[in-house]
Amino acid sequence: MSYPSRGAKLNRVVITGAAGICPLGSSWAEIKMKLAAQENCIHYMDAWDHYEDMNTRLAAPVLGFEVPSHYTRKRTRSMGRVSLLSVRATELALEQAGLIGHPVLTSGETGVSYGSATGSTDAALEFAQLLGMQSIKA
Amino acid sequence: MMSHTAAVNIDVFFGLKGRVIPTSSACTGGSQGIGYAYEAIKYGKQTVMVAGGAEELCPTESAVFDVLYATSTRNDEPHLTPRPFDRDRDGLVIGEGACTLILEDYEHARSRGAPVLAEIVGFGTNSDGQHVTRPNKTTMGGALSLALRDAGLPPSEIGYVNAHGTATEHGDIAETQATADVIGRPVPISSLKSYIGHTLGACGSLEAWMSIQMMNEDWYAPTINLENVDERCGDLEYLNSPTSMENEYVMTNNFAFGGINTSLIFKRL
Numbered sequence: 001m002s003y004p005s006r007g008a009k010l011n012r013v014v015i016t017g018a019a020g021i022c023p024l025g026s027s028w029a030e031i032k033m034k035l036a037a038q039e040n041c042i043h044y045m046d047a048w049d050h051y052e053d054m055n056t057r058l059a060a061p062v063l064g065f066e067v068p069s070h071y072t073r074k075r076t077r078s079m080g081r082v083s084l085l086s087v088r089a090t091e092l093a094l095e096q097a098g099l100i101g102h103p104v105l106t107s108g109e110t111g112v113s114y115g116s117a118t119g120s121t122d123a124a125l126e127f128a129q130l131l132g133m134q135s136i137k138a
Numbered sequence: 139m140m141s142h143t144a145a146v147n148i149d150v151f152f153g154l155k156g157r158v159i160p161t162s163s164a165c166t167g168g169s170q171g172i173g174y175a176y177e178a179i180k181y182g183k184q185t186v187m188v189a190g191g192a193e194e195l196c197p198t199e200s201a202v203f204d205v206l207y208a209t210s211t212r213n214d215e216p217h218l219t220p221r222p223f224d225r226d227r228d229g230l231v232i233g234e235g236a237c238t239l240i241l242e243d244y245e246h247a248r249s250r251g252a253p254v255l256a257e258i259v260g261f262g263t264n265s266d267g268q269h270v271t272r273p274n275k276t277t278m279g280g281a282l283s284l285a286l287r288d289a290g291l292p293p294s295e296i297g298y299v300n301a302h303g304t305a306t307e308h309g310d311i312a313e314t315q316a317t318a319d320v321i322g323r324p325v326p327i328s329s330l331k332s333y334i335g336h337t338l339g340a341c342g343s344l345e346a347w348m349s350i351q352m353m354n355e356d357w358y359a360p361t362i363n364l365e366n367v368d369e370r371c372g373d374l375e376y377l378n379s380p381t382s383m384e385n386e387y388v389m390t391n392n393f394a395f396g397g398i399n400t401s402l403i404f405k406r407l
Binding site: 009010011012013014015016017018019020021022023024028031032034035036038039040041042043044045048051054055056057058059060061062075078079080081082083085086087088089090091092093094096097098099104105106107108109110111112113114115116117118119120121 | 140141143144145147148149150151152153154155156157158159160161162163164165166167168170171172174175176178179180181182183184185186187188189190191192193194195196197198199200201203204207209210211212213214216217219220229231232233234235236237238239240241242243244245246247250252253254255256257258330332333334335337338339340343344347348350351355357359360362363380404407
């Protein structure tokens with residue numbers, strides 16, 4: 001594998017694809033329609049009623065997110081929900097950019113810069129048991 | 139069980155073999171994701187970068203803010219909260235989501251005839267270095283100034299600011315005062331968190347994407363549930379109805395626990 005040599009010039013950076021999945025929807029057309037309606041997507045979380053020490057019951061979940069059928073178990077077994085959302089948003093963005101299957105993705109010239117605050121807490125909970133913190137699961 | 143789970147799962151799924159920059163910086167995870175990706179291409183380290191952030195909903199995320207009395211407890215009126223910049227706001231609401239931007243070297247994009255949504259022309263990031271949860275308007279403004287300097291733009295060129303706007307008292311006041319100080323005029327501003335809550339690691343990229351779309355369509359969403367601007371907020375034009383305007387540059391700002399500040403500037407092409 002060879003990398004292109006580069007001088008000191010600064011490159012211009014453009015955005016050639018973008019996609020998101022959020023409580024308003026998973027396409028800009030859907031999202032804009034709801035923005036224009038000026039209504040929020042905040043829900044009362046019945047499932048949180050048993051957290052007696054927490055005051056808020058409000059959240060904005062993504063409803064109806066489905067993992068595409070071509071995401072096989074083998075390819076997704078390392079993924080929690082945050083990674084599934086991330087990978088699907090990335091796939092849609094790469095499609096828009098016309099880069100699905102493009103050799104630049106696997107040549108070493110394409111990287112990833114991505115973050116989440118919390119990751120997948122289900123996985124952390126399994127290890128919490130390992131540490132003997134059974135009370136967390138109660 | 140890995141703080142870089144989103145980044146590496148994207149990397150593995152698509153077979154990427156370049157650098158991995160995990161930006162697990164709470165509420166600036168998405169904006170730093172974009173900013174550091176922009177710098178990787180700008181300085182010739184990569185040709186394409188997959189950039190953004192994500193969050194999955196978990197009650198622990200709300201609990202973190204709840205113990206600080208920073209969550210909204212209008213539990214019987216979900217349609218009326220959160221209320222960024224409003225004098226009657228009572229805190230934030232946690233959301234979830236993911237958003238990815240594909241960043242590309244302009245010459246590479248042009249050579250393959252790729253569609254171009256916008257250009258990233260400025261990124262600034264710094265830290266307060268003072269307190270984990272209390273925002274500092276001076277260093278917040280410093281991030282905005284760094285982005286303007288990176289873009290080589292005077293503040294007068296910024297036509298719209300997409301605010302972090304979480305609907306917490308200290309955050310709203312510090313952010314808007316910082317914005318007013320740096321931009322130097324009542325620039326149009328709104329917060330998309332009034333619709334989808336605070337999506338933590340996803341918000342920086344979701345708000346960047348939606349701001350680019352609004353810029354390209356000359357249409358801007360207002361802050362909803364904003365009825366009376368808190369008089370302690372900075373002197374800005376708080377959009378309270380859908381607004382049509384043409385802008386060449388928009389700015390999106392995000393601020394995180396840990397005192398991390400980011401500012402991105404996008405140019406219409």
